[in-house]
Amino acid sequence: MALPYMTKHKKFPGRYPGTDFQFTIRRANKKGATPITRRERYADRKNLDKRVDAAFLAALWSYFGEEPFERGNLDAGRLSWLFGREVVADDPDSFDPADYEALLRIDPKVAETNFPEVFASPEEFAIDDWDEDDDWDEDE
DSSP states (O other), rough: OOOOOOOOOOTOOOOOOOSSBSOSSSSTTTTOOOOOOOOOOOOTTTTHHHHHHHHHHHHHHHTTTTTTTEEEBHHHHHHHHHHHTTTEEEEEETTTTTTTTEEEEHHHHHHHHHHHHHHHHHGGOOTSSSOOOOOOOTTT
């Protein structure tokens, strides 16, 4: 059985440095894409969780800016922490949360309101030195 098509965002960081918080997945799930769902962010979340959210948003902003982007190999769980707020469906009427080809975009006003540190000091979140983790399965 062939795996579903999944765009791989080359040079996008694979995970948050020094942790197991992943930003991308290695290969498509043969059973289909994990649906993206809006996860509630409660005020008592750990500081590390908040920092990882900010770093992921910074990576998205650096990589895509305001342009619509395909979900591709971006981790559904990580997207779900931002979905419905900073990251939204590009076309809500045709959006399929369980499709690797679903188009998303960043809502810059909401993103800057909720994560001002990403926009105030982008050098703090520079992704140049991060683990790109994109050469693991080039031959697959």
